[in-house]
Amino acid sequence: MAPSLSLIFGLVTLPLKLLYLTLQFYTVGTVFTNATAKKSLVKTLHNGLCQHMGCALRVQDLQLAYVPVSKLLLSMSKSLGRLPGFNEKYTDKEDFICESRWLTKNIDSKESPIVLYFHGGCFAIQMLDNQAQGMANLYEAYKLRYGVDLSILVADYSLTPLGYTYPTQYNEAVSLYEKLVADGYTKIVIMGDSAGGNLVLNILNYLHKRSKHQDVVWPVASIAISPYLNLSKQEFSGSFKRFDKVDFFNYAMTSYLGNVYIGGDEFLHASPVVNIELNSDKVDWKNIAPIKEGNLLVQFGDHEVLTDEILRWCEQAELTKNHPENIAIDIDGVHIGFFITESVAYGDIESWLNQYCANSILTFLKRKLE
Template identity: 25%
Template sequence: MAPLITYHPFKGIYVLLAASLELARMPLWVVKYVTSYGRQNPKYTFKQAFGTRFLYAFLQHVAAIQFTTPLPLTPGAEKDRFITISPASSDFYKGPLDSNPDVKPTTIGATWYPAALSASVDKRNVTVVLHMHGGAFVHGDGRTEGTGYLASQLLKHSGATHIFCPQYRLSTLPASATSNPFPAALQDTLTSYLYLLHTLQIPAANIIISGDSAGGNLILSLLRYISDHGADVGIPAAGGAFLWSPWVDLRDSTTDNFSRTNSNYSTDYLPPNFTIWGSHAYAGPAGISSLNNPYISHLGKPFKTATPIFMNTGGAEVLFFDDVKCGEEMAAVAGNRVTVDVEPDVPHDILLVTPFLGFHDAVARCAKRAGEWWKNVKTV
């Protein structure tokens, strides 16, 4: 894998100072979290409490110097599990996906788990999870180092035979015509779905579209797009959708008020500057007023979808309240099939970060419930 940090002399100085500061703090964290009384949540283990605090500090510094994730279109460590995908015909990218003349569909990479889907396999006997990774639209790539654990849990418990993780374009700052603002990531999400449908000829009923955090936002946006434009351009609804701690409203994340006034702020690892970075970068040159777009912020804007939805959120994460409210709004739409699933006493997006934090039992429970939900969906 390419290095996480894009080198710059001033960034190097910052990294040295930040590392020194956090190393000095670590003994204090050990003392504080050695008993349950000092932990963010008394039900956290020492590893979970320490890991949550460490991850908060790490993401805070990542956002401070805006570390970038390289997105090469070469296989790397993934070897033959990595492929490239070309965009579909421009006829499929309508409305919001054609709203910025500077942002056009492009070739992207993607990683298969546990192996690339063979062309000779009977597609009627597979279930593919198309998973869009989290990272606040500014971080991550869907490759094994970051998404391998999540993929392994879904393969083990959800009933899927294959997981397909694209590396969609990431947004950057300063905002510009080439900084990959909205709708770049959403275009890549549609490109990935159309690849499964058209190139691999996988029946839509055998595809679960899935996403964690910012990736969950993209899946909701894809569902909305199919609802609004699918019939016109011939895009069928997916068989199901998994949403893992979806970031459903970017409007409140442009300042630190949302996080710091949230009653779950102390039990989560999301620092305010990380989501501020992501929301401003995804908005791009259009500015933060564009975050009110229903294809970016879904809270308060429910829509009808033919795809059943399983929405999982953590009871100790800052997005918990928005997730539950959004799920209830979607469930209230006539004809929608929405299950809001809450795992108590866990922070944000545990499927992604548990290798660092140690919420393995909770991840297994969530993935198993998703698998049971999918079994029930298929029998309806």
């Protein structure tokens, strides 16, 4: 299989994009005005790289580039191999569950804190090294600041370029959470960015529906970073239009990969699992226990294309009204800034943990894991 013409064009024009950004960085400034990005050419160029190449990717390119989480982590062994339990397998891929790997494993008892992480990527893009690095940083920073070793489990859920469309990813996420519960773990944090944030909210809704008929084990904390709420139906208006040239995530990318996720089935536009915010009237979000009790953190940038739908959902779920402290807005930040901006060329852990996104996650976890 050959790469798409779109990808080839993107690669050919990439040097010009990066040169243009470099000249802007040292003169008039770039569109990436976040305080963290403005201080670093490397961070700025990384934002530009993601912005430029994201639009160029097609399903065939993602098939060619696919690397499972196990191989990604293996390739990072030199820098991350010191982590306890690094790259150990927890589950194999089966009918309704995905493979999962420990990024860090520190389990002394069934009450040891476990962060179950779902990576983003429109359900089409594999976990990337900046996401693995960001989660490794979270482990090291939490240990440094609070003296606690977190276990971090990475879900390697099935991707659309490999032929897996909705509801595969949803089923796998729910099943993996249930597997942890069945194994007796009681102190589970669920965390995800972008499409992974969508899975986090859908797990909460799944547990809410089950709780009406039986006892459930709720996560002690939930973190949705730039949650990709409306997967298959967007309009080029509002924040999608305002930040189209500012954010690396954009309308063209979301509409293309969102349609791939639903397999072109327009009836799924009405699904509250696929399009969470658009169909929020079908879910009693405000009465879902972790949301009502303040155990959900929503973090996003105010310069990302998803800003408007995230803000609307926070209003609909009454998070804005009841727990505004759990809405962390990264000023001038782009989509998943925790990974794209803060976890690239981050320096040392002491400086990394004081950045806005990292600090808001660390302090939230501390409150909920005490």
